[in-house]
């Protein structure tokens with residue numbers, strides 16, 4: 225597709241929080257070309273439609289759609305007369321706004337009758353009135369419409385009505401939520417698709433209206449195949465905007481400027497497979513290079529002591545900053561004790577994660593193209609210029625090359641301490657980094673890691689933890705060398721605060737988790753004790769061989785097994801407020817994270833050494 229044919233980007237004001245002015249300003253700042261004005265947003269505004277139209281023009285936004293107009297078609301004559309009058313008043317508003325298309329959604333009214341001929345006749349009449357004023361009608365099948373609830377049905381009625389000012393509006397949510405096959409869209413001529421609304425959603429088994437009004441997501445954040453859907457629609461010759469229409473309880477109360485950027489990132493990423501060279505491709509990622517923790521004065525010795533007990537060696541000192549490098553095989557932790565302006569919860573935080581990229585500069589360029597803030601980096605003379613961007617929760621993501629021969633490796637910034645390497649304890653590398661996300665940024669984070677780093681999101685899982693429902697979603701590269709687990713409290717947290725407010729942890733790999741746990745205990749590592757009840761339940765559920773069960777119990781090692789394999793893992797106590805470490809062993813290609821065991825771990829962190 226050439227540049228000239230690239231579709232315009234639109235967003236419905238209903239996606240964003242705030243006053244209409246807040247929403248329009250945010251949409252323009254994020255680079256949208258046009259907006260759908262949601263009626264309630266206009267009704268609540270003190271500004272006249274003409275003034276809003278003027279503001280849109282000043283901001284460089286076209287008003288692509290006025291919506292929704294409800295419960296119009298297939299009604300008795302007296303209701304029709306009232307509906308036509310109502311429509312004329314809205315046409316007045318659209319004229320002032322400078323909007324030429326009105327969305328009419330399929331009726332849910334008890335006044336309506338199940339009669340396609342009548343619906344078509346009345347929509348023809350409405351289109352005639354619209355055309356007289358230079359306007360158009362886009363008819364949308366709501367998934368919960370009383371008689372018309374599929375796109376093919378809306379198209380049959382539009383075809384029957386046969387008016388040049390009447391077309392369909394396709395909304396990916398209404399099509400995909402019902403499991404309709406989008407392939408049928410191919411029979412609709414592109415010029416009869418007057419508008420295209422896009423929304424993703426998580427797979428949920430619930431009433432479709434509730435699902436639509438509360439849980440829609442931006443493309444790439446949910447489970448629908450939006451790229452396939454858009455490809456099909458563009459294949460008809462549709463040349464209107466790709467316009468986001470996302471009703472979401474969290475976005476409704478999020479900073480609109482930030483939500484608009486998230487929205488735009490979703491469209492840029494969505495277009496990538498459709499028009500190819502719009503973004504620099506995501507370079508291959510081949511592992512975790514290091515994880516950086518910021519530590520205050522009190523936490524620094526706690527973390528350093530724990531790393532020592534885990535068998536790590538303090539191998540390097542940063543040449544210009546108060547940063548220690550600790551290593552064991554390919555597992556690396558940086559402890560940064562520079563004073564911080566915005567310390568988060570407690571004395572130790574994960575402030576950066578570094579991934580091995582085959583082309584760090586290209587990784588950063590892609591991040592920038594996807595509207596991620598590239599972080600300024602103060603580098604001393606002859607220090608490696610590390611490329612890094614800020615993830616939605618503020619964690620810095622570094623792209624680097626650690627290999628000995630790699631030019632500009634970050635390791636050159638560290639001078640050796642000369643410390644003798646302690647006998648390792650069998651930790652071999654980093655399996656994953658787990659970050660609790662701020663409530664408002666969970667879906668944004670999933671899209672960030674998916675689009676910017678090119679990682680694949682797994683299905684979200686939810687579990688009931690001692691202090692509330694937790695949702696977890698991991699992202700990983702195809703060969704699972706980079707894994708990041710994102711978690712969030714399912715509901716906004718109240719004041720009944722757990723001891724560990726929003727935990728973060730680094731999970732290391734081991735080829736023998738039980739031997740590792742035994743060795744660490746020997747070295748006095750602060751390991752988390754798991755209650756006996758857990759092992760009784762484990763015996764009942766999964767019946768691990770008796771000897772294994774006894775060993776797990778003895779060393780407080782947790783166990784999981786599913787169709788992909790088995791998992792052995794154990795934890796340290798919380799160190800310095802919210803951070804802890806885990807050691808994991810994956811057997812037979814186990815792909816999960818031991819989510820079944822997470823509530824036990826959370827409770828144990830609440831009651832250390834009960």
Ligand SMILES: O=C(O)c1ccc(O)c(O)c1
Pocket residue numbers: 291292327329364366395421436437469
């Ligand atoms: O939930 C609704 O009512 C509603 C309104 C307008 C739309 O375009 C839509 O998809 C849903």
Ligand SMILES: [Mg+2]
Pocket residue numbers: 364395421469
């Ligand atoms: Mg819609």
